[in-house]
Amino acid sequence: MDCKSDILLENLSINFSDPKGTLKKAVAGVTLNVFPGEIVSIVGPSGCGKTSILRAVMNEIEYEGKCSINATRETELGYLHQTPSFLPWRTALENAVLGHEVRGIVASIHRVQELLADFGIAEEEMLYYPDQLSGGMKQRVAIARALEASPKVLLCDEPFSAIDFINRLNLNRLLKQRLALKVSVLLVTHNIDEAIFLSSRIYVMSGSPGRIVDVVEPKFKHFITDPVALREEREFECYFNQIWHGMAKNEC
């Protein structure tokens, strides 16, 4: 393994059986790496195998090729789901401390409260049970839960897909502040703006079977902290078009 990478995929291929039992290729020859403290995105149309790549990294499905996480970081891995699950007998706050509880670390409730507050969860809302939370609130609690466990490597599977536009921008901003240079992130998304704003490198995928068609490294004159201001940058349109054309090369 490349000693510098926190996540390394080399020629990764994933097959699946269709209803007739025929073996089909979902992902073909994907090679990428995520260096420490770097946010890397995989952007592609729905169904091109982005989530399957994350599941291969988690070792949840069979794959061909090489797929590894830096062994020293493996125990400090976080995963953010597209539709996160919660334990219905725990309040939002109690759900958020799960990571620390499992690792046997005495979590400071106060710290978790602060983290939830940062993500826009009011004090009363922290004591709500999951069925009393809206979809957006659930997603924010899930992000706080993943970050509360202080992961060194974070896998994100379209974590903002269920959140409204305004909240999405706020969370993007918060996530960039919290994660920048501290956590190695592999983010899967189909939102090009989000990928450009958050990532230092973007792997563009195209479908049938899913493969990487382009690698974009967005570089701006200054560090962008506001996703709204991103669109005003001169380089933005250029990167957007490059990614857009890559994704559309062979629609799923």
Add this chain to the structure above:
Amino acid sequence: MSADRKYFTDSSHWIALLIAFFLFFTWELATSYNSKMLFFISCPTQIFIALKNMLFSENLLIDIAITAIEAIAGTAIGTMLGSAVGLALWLSKRVAHIASPFVVVAANYPVFALAPVAIVWLGIGIKMKIFLGAFATFFISLDLTHHGAKVAQENYGNVFDGFRASYWDTYRKIIVPGAIDSVFSSMRVSVGLGILGAFIGEFIASDRGLGRVILRASGLYQVDRVFAASFCLVALAALLNKVALRLEENKLFIARWVGIPRRLRVRSKELVDNILL
């Protein structure tokens, strides 16, 4: 509850009451002109008189209480043991797989066929009836709770994705509290089976209880007394079912108690007191 829904629920009760009244009235009418039919199926008024006599002159309440004690003890023991084994089976897929055919066979074993052997093992006292009640409920609780544990894993298993949680952590923080729902569902099913077990025990050998009352009345062709005791049995089942439903209302509290460390529960309560109250 919306006004429409309240109206609908209220009217449903009235309609059910009307149907019951109509059935009893037809029954009474059909038997009042036919003495043969009256002998075979009795009639509501005779049953009511028989019930009144049994309650006030023959200590029927003691028989009801004895059957209730046997049923409650049998259901409680069977449900608790069955649920505990069902949860424990989640820990080993291999053991669960090996145990599966035995559970299927034992769950389908007729309690009636076991009753004569139970007399040999435990005598004709209350222990035998409690055993039959527990046997009738044990396997169904085991099966439902084990299924509940598997469903809990499917529903909440991915909460620990990335946390690299141990098998034991998953078990006590997700599986056990997540299967509490199934424990209570199995208890509601078990209440009826527990009464059946106790009744069969009394039917085979006893000197008190509703089973004994029914057996004696049927031997003397006193159909009205048989029906009167049967209605008491049904009422007892309905009452115990209501109790089970009441207990089920506390499932969140129990799930929290088993699934959250005490320290965190205490801290949460302090926050609730400070913020919400």
